Amino acid sequence: MSLNFDSNILKEISYYTSEPSWLREERYRAWEIYNKLPIEISPLYVKHHDITKVNLEQARFELKTELNKSEEIDALLDQISSLPFISLKDGEVYKINIPQPLKEKGLEIHSIRDLLNDEDNAKKLLSLKSLKPEEDKFQAFNDAFFSSGFYISVPSGLILKLPLRIINFQSEEGRIKAIKNFINVGADSRITILEENYSLKEDLKQSLYSLNLNLNLGEAAEVEYILINDFNKQTNYFVNRRAACNKDARITWVILNFGTLTTRAKTDNAMNEQGVISNMNEIVVGDAQQVFDLTTYLSHNAPFTKGVSMTKGVLKDESRALFKGLIIIEENAKNADAYLAEHAMILNRGARADSIPGLEIKNNEVRATHSASVAQVDEEQIFYLMSRGLSEDEAKKFLTIAFFQPLIDQIPAELIKEEIANLIENKLENKKRSIKEKFIITEELKEVKTVSPEKLFETHYKYRK
Template sequence: MTTATPTSETIPGGFTEASFEAFLKGRDEPGWLVDRRREAFARFRAFAWPTSRDEEWRRTDIRAFKLDAFAPPSPPSREPGPAATAAFAPLWESLSSHYGTGVAHVDGSLVHRPDPAKLGGAVFVDLETAVKDHPELLRKHLMTDVVKPSDDVFAALHGAFWSGGSLLYVPRGVKVELPLFSIAGLTAEGRTDFGHTLIVLEEDAEATLVRETASAGRGETPGLHVGAVEVVQEASSKLRLVNIQNWDAATWHFTRERAVVGRDASLQWTVGALGSRLSKVNQEVALAGERAAAQVNGVMFTTGRQHLAYFTRQDHQAPHTTSDLLYKGGLKDHSRTVWKGMIRVEKDAQRTDAYQKNDNLILSDSARADSIPGLEIEANDVRCTHGATAGRVDEEMIFLCQARGIPRATAVRLIVEGFFANVYDRITLDPVRETLRQAVAEKLGNS
């Protein structure tokens, strides 16, 4: 006897035992994956809910967030309506014109598949397909050693309920010439996105992946994203990874993202933190092999009452590793950013070279930026530096521009663009630089 696939209406609201069982019934998954989901759900139920007494959450207040107001993602078999899919067509067409091929999910359901002819020998598929076609890869890597359900309550919640997302697997020696992309879209009907991204590059492999999130037709409808990104890079591999987070101002965004970089491998990771009502992001890079290198670039811009909290960690585990992190933030209105960075150097990671910096430009009297750099060093032969700045637009610079006939609003825009220029210059993909420039300019022009 077959079990009827439930619709989203048959999955009870909230993330309870009943809703979890209904969620599992709507999926056709192997026993090992179901067992992992059950273990993650048990961890989720065992975690205490974050409060301001927790150091991790002391500057990020989520008392207004009500998890019970949301329901688990719909089954993969339920596709979004034509209007929902059409809402993201311009973004799909734009990315398709700049990059090779991509995958798109709307409300957690697959709406576009990559073109295999443009993958150059790599595997790039939605995660539900990967469960069936590449179980050995998922069984080995999916939430085992990189991001784990034991990391925190949201990682456990994601481990139990992940739905949608993609696998990028590049075999040994394969170099994917054209950049790949993925889209996660959220509408008022879907309300929740639990997409997961798993990237595995074998020895000497190379690839570029651009990930974008966006919202459409949502108005003030609350939305929720609980996600994870896992990156595994073996020896001498090279990866360019871009995350552009551009949810609407009613969406809550929680994600844990971590890359493990092997011997002689290199990672360039660019983050655009632009949207959401509130974001709490943990972004970590583990330099696990000798001479591993990572460059991390961040562009943050907040307006209204947005609250973006990004916690970064550069974890040096092997000798002769390098990391270079630069985050820049612009803040308007009553918005707030929290950046907390940590450079961790293990005892055996001699000759580490690590740098981190966070600069903030405050554009209103009510905005606030908290910058907290940190070092934990157990080796005795290292070079580690960090810094953080926060300041307002220099009125003298504005006056000098106005004295040359430049209107005040234009002067401020030029100063802001100059502030972000050195982080833009580090980004090696022209379309990404332009996307971030346009997004910052648009937010700067809107109240």
């Protein structure tokens, strides 16, 4: 991956964000690390990575001072004005909306640039950063070049049934952008986050969208994080995520990968204290030249933690997928329970998938299982369906959706569950839909609940009836 800029840009970003000088020093340090690190550090994956389609020779780094209004975006956002949301346009914070009742409960959403220009706020913000530059080349890249992002703080005890929305719009081609997000979820809170990535148009020049997400879950907090990634096919989406989970917290991911040219994603479920449950569900539908290089870590850093990761992908044309999953069970993580599954189905010659599961287990009193497969559509199944009247194409489509069905069935995200099969079908049929049609409309916010401490025992999942 060659970049047409150098470290001089770091100074510019630093002036642009008006950040403290120590943060600028951090950027230089991260830039050095970026230059030193190979694309993959883990010996397990040294041979398994693919960013070969990325070509950023025509892409430029740009720091915007003002953001153009977009009527198209405004019309979409108007439809969800009763929900809390943050919208970004080309990586810059475009609009933040917090309904009054939630503001009163203490929900906060900020652009990080409003925090970085203050010494104390910057310190507090960066203390929430769990992703370190040494861990991954593109984490280091993000640390060096980030210029925008958001901070969401969910107060303790807030129960939000309707989703908190994050909507990323892309409108300009050939851009390099690094975004750093922080989400801090207080103890005993329960929220659903729905993130959507859309491009307003098809582009000719490639872009790089670098994103680091630092997600912290307080004690017994429950987060359901749904992502629909539908950026256009000139976008390279490099994302690192870490859910740092405290005692009894529960994180559920539902990640739907449809768009982008290259998606390189690393998600770490850091189960740092006992009782944490993490549940990763990832779906990939690839076509044309798309590449999906996905890594999931189940990091059992404490006893009695439970991790499940299920990835399923269907690949057609010349698309490619790499499913890398790693179960890490630390020495003290007695009674950890981990399950990892990576399954891919190839629809035609030319498409390719590799499943590479890994285990690093340092304690004997644990349970860790995994399964992986790469298969083609079964000719006998096609015959069976055709003998029932379905055409060959219908049969293939049917079997593809069926391939995902067991995963869809066990996804807890009620909000999106019914819609997932449709989304998969649309992608398989290569249906052109406008953002207006794709944009997810959910119910209006009617009431806001918080738990009083007395009621905590009743609502906690361990005591729920």
